[in-house]
Amino acid sequence: MMATQKKKTQTDPGFTRPALAPGLLGAIALLAGLALLDVDGFTVIRYIVSILAVIMCVFVIQAKAWWWLIAMVPIAVLWNPVFVIELHGQGWVSAQFIAVLLFVVTGVLTKVPVGSRRPR
Secondary structure (H helix, E strand, C coil): CCCCCCCCCCCCCCECCHHHHHHHHHHHHHHHHHCCCCCCCCCHHHHHHHHHHHHHHHHHHCCCHHHHHHHHHHHHCCCCCCCCCCCHHHHHHHHHHHHHHHHHHHHHHCCEEHHHHCCC
């Protein structure tokens, strides 16, 4: 009987960090986008960043950490490639760096309880 029981050596944390991967990918895309700010290739960066921000909004809602929507929704809107908001200059470069910081911090601090995700 002892052989069939599994020893539990590690404690179950009770949460996951599903927003960490899209947060880090969004930060990488934004940093890569700094080189493409004035060319047409920046449209691809807009798609990537906007989609990842919306994905992070879903994880933030699952975690019931509503205050992070204040960070992610404006990123999804500003980097939206369909209805483009034209920003130029140092303000746009600063917005890129601020968005990098928000993506990483939101990804690290968003903890979704294990039972709250929908089964597949």
